[in-house]
Amino acid sequence: MKKVPRSQRKTTTATKRAAPKGNNGLKHRREKRRAAADVPGDSPRTYRPEELLSPPMLLSRFTERATDLMAALPAEARPTQAAVTAALRQAVLEAFRSREEYVARMVEVDLLAGAPNQSASSLRKGIRAALLDQGVRCADSPDGESELFVVVEGDGETFEVLRPAYVDQATGKLVLSGQLRRLPGADGGVHSAAEGEATRGEGV
Incomplete structure (x- = not known):
């Protein structure tokens, strides 16, 4: 068999593989991050929901989910569909x-x-005034309402109000406790310790 010189041999070129397509999800996230980086820091943020909220839409979803949950209950413990729908409708409208x-x-x-x-x-x-319209009362002083405040720092026998207390008048619950600082002597903006003995981190 006659040998063919190496220089005259035909070489087969490998078929080029098509470059695999990248991860579309990753590409999309990168584009979103790049677009967000191009937005100036002082530009107002805009919330664009994928779907607008509406009572009928939420009620339909809640009712469907409630129906699935009730199916797992014994028949004697299962509430009526009408009662469940009425309760869900009221909750959605109030929200x-x-x-x-x-x-x-x-x-x-x-x-x-x-x-x-x-x-x-x-x-x-x-x-x-807007807070009061919503039933939230602000207490600027621990006078007669020492249980609404806590001592957070300082030493002494008088108190300085660092933060007022906020109370939900509709429920009587404390929304945010007030904060006091102990001071060694009487001065403007401080309150006498005779109004109530305070312990650090506890109600005055």
């Missing part, structure tokens, strides 16, 4: 009503803060 009231108050506070020639004092009064 939407609460959200609407909250959003309305936030809008009022934003308008108040952006009003021209607005002083810090008038802004604070406006916010306090």
Whole structure:
């Protein structure tokens, strides 16, 4: 058999493989991060939900889920479908009503803060008024309400209010406890220890 010189041999070229397609999900996330990085830091953030909230839509989903859960209950312990639907409808409507009231108050506070020639004092009064309309009372002093405050720092026999306390008048619950600082002597903005003996980290 006659040998063919190496220089004259035909070489087979390997078929080029098509470059595998990248992960579309990863590519999409990278594009979103890149787009977010291009947005200036002082630009307002915009919330764009994939689906708008609506009472009928939520009620339908909750009812479907409740039906699946009730199917696992014994027949004698299973509530009627009408009772479940009525309870869910009331809960959904109350949730939407609460959200609407909250959003309305936030809008009022934003308008108040952006009003021209607005002083810090008038802004604070406006916010306090909005809180009172929602049933939230602000206690600026531990006088007669020492249980609403805690001592967080300092030593001495008098107290300085670092933060007021907030109480939900509709439920009587403490929303946020007030904070006090102990001071060694009487001065402006402090309260006498005779109004109640305080222990560090506990109610006054």
